[in-house]
Amino acid sequence: xxxxxxxxxxxxxxxxxxxxxxxxxxxxxxxxxxxxxxxxxxxxxxxxxxxxxxxxxxxxxxxxxxxxxxxxxxxxxxxxxxxxxxxxxxxxxxxxxxxxxxxxxxxxxxxxxxxxxxxxxxxxxxxxxxxxxxxxxxxxxxxxxxxxxxxxxxxxxxxxxxxxxxxxxxxxxxxxxxxxxxxxxxxxxxxxxxxxxxxxxxxxxxxxxxxxxxxxxxxxxxxxxxxxxxxxxxxxxxxxxxxxxxxxxxxxxxxxxxxxxxxxxxx
Numbered sequence: 001x002x003x004x005x006x007x008x009x010x011x012x013x014x015x016x017x018x019x020x021x022x023x024x025x026x027x028x029x030x031x032x033x034x035x036x037x038x039x040x041x042x043x044x045x046x047x048x049x050x051x052x053x054x055x056x057x058x059x060x061x062x063x064x065x066x067x068x069x070x071x072x073x074x075x076x077x078x079x080x081x082x083x084x085x086x087x088x089x090x091x092x093x094x095x096x097x098x099x100x101x102x103x104x105x106x107x108x109x110x111x112x113x114x115x116x117x118x119x120x121x122x123x124x125x126x127x128x129x130x131x132x133x134x135x136x137x138x139x140x141x142x143x144x145x146x147x148x149x150x151x152x153x154x155x156x157x158x159x160x161x162x163x164x165x166x167x168x169x170x171x172x173x174x175x176x177x178x179x180x181x182x183x184x185x186x187x188x189x190x191x192x193x194x195x196x197x198x199x200x201x202x203x204x205x206x207x208x209x210x211x212x213x214x215x216x217x218x219x220x221x222x223x224x225x226x227x228x229x230x231x232x233x234x235x236x237x238x239x240x241x242x243x244x245x246x247x248x249x250x251x252x253x254x255x256x257x258x259x260x261x262x263x264x265x266x267x
Contacts, residue, residue, distance in 0.1 A: 006234050016248070024175075027255035028081045028085065038050070053266055054266070069120055073121060076110040083106060111174060112148060114141075118141045136215065143173040147170035150162075151166040173219070180211070181258050184207075189256075228241075
């Protein structure tokens with residue numbers, strides 16, 4: 001039976017959204033594995049110096065509070081990376097709502113810890129990239145806290161559509177560090193070498209741009225997604241579907257680059 005333009009647009013919109021979700025979740029699961037194997041395993045072995053494989057500020061001898069906050073930060077990063085996307089699966093919300101509510105509470109709790117812990121680490125420990133990086137990371141932390149508050153508010157008010165929208169915004173904000181890594185690796189895969197930044201100091205115009213891009217762009221895409229989803233115009237769904245498909249392909253390349261060039265070699 002021939003499908004109408006509207007039903008075909010809806011079907012394509014859903015399928016490409018699912019494609020984005022699968023690519024994103026697989027990439028985040030590998031990232032969670034990397035976190036557990038690099039930071040969790042080294043902590044279990046008492047080899048805390050290995051935390052500095054990526055950044056010399058992660059473990060500092062004598063700074064018990066800072067080391068504890070960082071350890072909790074990466075532990076919850078693994079938890080939210082695994083749990084977050086599961087919150088968006090409709091089948092889980094409908095068939096096992098209790099699991100959705102419990103894991104949702106854990107996720108929201110982790111969001112507040114990640115947001116406040118990130119602010120502490122950024123301003124007390126410092127950040128690679130200096131003051132600009134500290135400000136950008138702080139903005140992302142505020143986006144996390146605001147999104148978490150609205151997600152809770154609308155869940156309590158039983159305004160499920162609004163709750164779901166803010167849950168998506170929260171997931172994207174919590175994934176800011178992950179987005180930074182995959183788009184950085186996409187850039188390196190394209191150029192075959194560092195372009196627009198100094199790999200020694202990890203500063204430069206490209207990193208300045210990327211620091212803003214990975215926290216703002218996903219939120220803008222989410223806004224466009226909901227606009228297309230609730231629109232009755234097939235053209236809007238088709239336009240967004242093509243846009244998201246291109247983004248997903250770019251992300252897949254960045255994920256492959258991060259897995260092969262960044263995560264697996266450091267484990």
